[in-house]
Amino acid sequence: MNFRFTKNEAAALALATGLTLAALPAGAQTKWDFPTPYPDGNYHTQNVREFAAEVEKATGGKFGFTVHSNASLVKMPEMKRAVQSGQVSIGEVLISVLANEDAMFGFESVPGLAPSYAEAMKLHKLAQPYIAARLEKQGMMYLYSVVWPPQGIYTKKPITALADLKGTKFRSYNPATARFAQLVGAVSTTIQVPEVPQAFRTGVLDAMITSGSTGIDTQAWDYLSHYYDTQAFLPQNLVFVNKTAFDKLPADIQAAVKDAAAKAEARGWKKSEELNEQYKKTLAEKGIKVAPATDAMKAEIKAIGETMAKEWAEKAGADGAKLVSDFRK
Numbered sequence: 022m023n024f025r026f027t028k029n030e031a032a033a034l035a036l037a038t039g040l041t042l043a044a045l046p047a048g049a050q051t052k053w054d055f056p057t058p059y060p061d062g063n064y065h066t067q068n069v070r071e072f073a074a075e076v077e078k079a080t081g082g083k084f085g086f087t088v089h090s091n092a093s094l095v096k097m098p099e100m101k102r103a104v105q106s107g108q109v110s111i112g113e114v115l116i117s118v119l120a121n122e123d124a125m126f127g128f129e130s131v132p133g134l135a136p137s138y139a140e141a142m143k144l145h146k147l148a149q150p151y152i153a154a155r156l157e158k159q160g161m162m163y164l165y166s167v168v169w170p171p172q173g174i175y176t177k178k179p180i181t182a183l184a185d186l187k188g189t190k191f192r193s194y195n196p197a198t199a200r201f202a203q204l205v206g207a208v209s210t211t212i213q214v215p216e217v218p219q220a221f222r223t224g225v226l227d228a229m230i231t232s233g234s235t236g237i238d239t240q241a242w243d244y245l246s247h248y249y250d251t252q253a254f255l256p257q258n259l260v261f262v263n264k265t266a267f268d269k270l271p272a273d274i275q276a277a278v279k280d281a282a283a284k285a286e287a288r289g290w291k292k293s294e295e296l297n298e299q300y301k302k303t304l305a306e307k308g309i310k311v312a313p314a315t316d317a318m319k320a321e322i323k324a325i326g327e328t329m330a331k332e333w334a335e336k337a338g339a340d341g342a343k344l345v346s347d348f349r350k
Contacts, residue, residue: 053266055086056095056103057113059214063238064292065167065258066090069113072165072260072285079277084270086111092215105159110266116152116166116259117195124336125151128344129168130197131333132253133326135348138294141168141255147347151340152259162267164260165282167289170232170297171252174318175245177227179310182317183325192217192229195256197329201230204325218244232256233300234293242307250301251314253322260285 055073059066070088077085089095095103100114120127128148129135135144145166153163180186187206193199194211202209207228212220214235220226221244230253235241241248260282267275305311314322334341 050082050085052085052087053110054089054094055111055113056089056092056100056109058092058097058100058115059113060091060238063234064296065113065289068167068285068289068292069260071288072281075281075284076278079281080274084274084277092213097213101161104261104263105161107263107266110263111164111260113258113260115195116257117197120196123155124333124338125155125340125344127195127197127333128152128337128341129257130195130254131326131330132197132201132322134254134330134345136171136252136254138168138255138290141257142290144344144348145257147344151344156261157264160264162262162264164262164278165286165289166257166259167286168293169256169258170234170293170300171250171255172230172232173251173253173314174249175229175231175236175241175309176247176249177221177245179247180249181315183321184317186228189227190225192220192226192231194231197254197333198230200329200332201253201325204328205321214238221245233297233304236304236309237300240307242304242309245309247310247312248301248304249312249314249318251318251322253326 055069057066057069061067066088073086073088095109095112097114097118100112101119103109104112117127117130120130125148128151129141129144135141145168149163149166152166156163174180174183174186176186183205189207190210191202191205191207192212193202193209194213199209199211210220210226212226217226217229217235217239230251233248236245236248262278267278270278301311330345334345337344
């Protein structure tokens with residue numbers, strides 16, 4: 022179920038939540054709803070559940086989260102608004118889906134800029150203060166971020182170059198992948214993860230760029246035949262909270278949440294890298310033809326990346342220019 026509230030209702034809910042926390046007697050338990058976009062089998066969701074368990078353990082059961090996976094409570098495009106308005110106090114979102122409102126949120130989705138885990142981590146550490154500052158201005162707080170495996174191309178038939186995707190219906194999930202589709206001559210169609218299988222089966226989609234993780238989650242072998250390991254970029258998920266709600270938590274609970282968040286970030290990055298090769302192995306075992314990027318694909322991604330990096334830097338302004346400059350030092 023996807024709940025929607027008017028602004029007045031959301032404000033009233035946020036106020037009521039804060040008053041409830043302030044009025045709780047010693048020893049009472051408080052739980053926040055925690056919506057996430059991905060299914061229970063996904064390592065991001067599993068990491069969220071571990072984070073929730075650690076918080077509950079650290080607080081002696083006084084505080085915790087009720088995790089709502091697979092966009093069952095709030096869909097990803099509505100996540101930021103839900104947290105910002107107080108509809109929920111915590112949530113998880115793919116950072117780059119927010120890039121239309123501020124290009125800095127798309128720092129991790131420029132093809133070729135940071136295509137390895139080590140480079141992605143360096144970029145993440147440099148970008149974190151910029152992302153945190155933007156959230157704080159809007160009444161939210163950065164908790165932790167976890168990377169996805171490198172992005173590859175899934176198709177219904179073999180291709181030798183990205184030019185072969187011209188005219189195909191290509192799944193996009195953020196502004197960067199929509200622009201990527203446009204630059205290869207494909208038709209961009211925005212589809213969220215839970216709807217991906219049906220979109221392919223009904224002809225709404227022909228191809229997509231995403232990780233091995235999403236291929237496993239959506240059982241890509243049921244409707245696709247090929248995966249090209251292009252390692253274009255490594256997107257990141259963000260877990261964030263409503264700052265007003267967080268500030269009303271007792272100091273010991275705030276500390277427990279921050280400590281568990283730091284552990285969740287380290288654990289999530291490590292898990293992503295460990296699973297990357299396993300995902301590709303599983304896809305192959307299920308019948309997907311897994312192949313490295315061809316020389317033509319590598320050249321095309323490099324050219325597309327140069328175009329998108331220039332466009333992104335122009336949109337991101339001084340902060341974006343400094344981020345890229347610091348990253349390339």
